[in-house]
Amino acid sequence: MPQGSEDHVESTCAFCQGSGEASGGQCKACGGDGSVLVTSPPTKCSFCRGTGKVGAIRCGRCTGTGWIRVLRQMEAQTEWIDER
Numbered sequence: 001m002p003q004g005s006e007d008h009v010e011s012t013c014a015f016c017q018g019s020g021e022a023s024g025g026q027c028k029a030c031g032g033d034g035s036v037l038v039t040s041p042p043t044k045c046s047f048c049r050g051t052g053k054v055g056a057i058r059c060g061r062c063t064g065t066g067w068i069r070v071l072r073q074m075e076a077q078t079e080w081i082d083e084r
């Protein structure tokens with residue numbers, strides 16, 4: 001599994017702040033991993049300002065990770081989101 005390579009970097013999941021848990025259950029943003037793999041350098045989601053949340057709900061833009069261009073999540077519905 002690529003980790004810490006020059007193109008990708010492991011970043012803390014913003015939604016659970018690395019705990020892997022949210023709302024008493026497994027974090028849906030990172031699948032309980034606590035981290036997500038994003039392209040390097042990591043770019044914060046401007047929609048939620050890197051918090052992974054909009055109000056009390058998961059940010060739809062970054063799927064709650066707080067980062068854009070997420071390469072790997074445990075959740076199957078990983079999407080490529082490019083704001084540029």
Ligand SMILES: [Zn+2]
Nearest residue numbers: 013016027030
């Ligand atoms: Zn998480």
Ligand SMILES: [Zn+2]
Nearest residue numbers: 045048059062
């Ligand atoms: Zn976001």
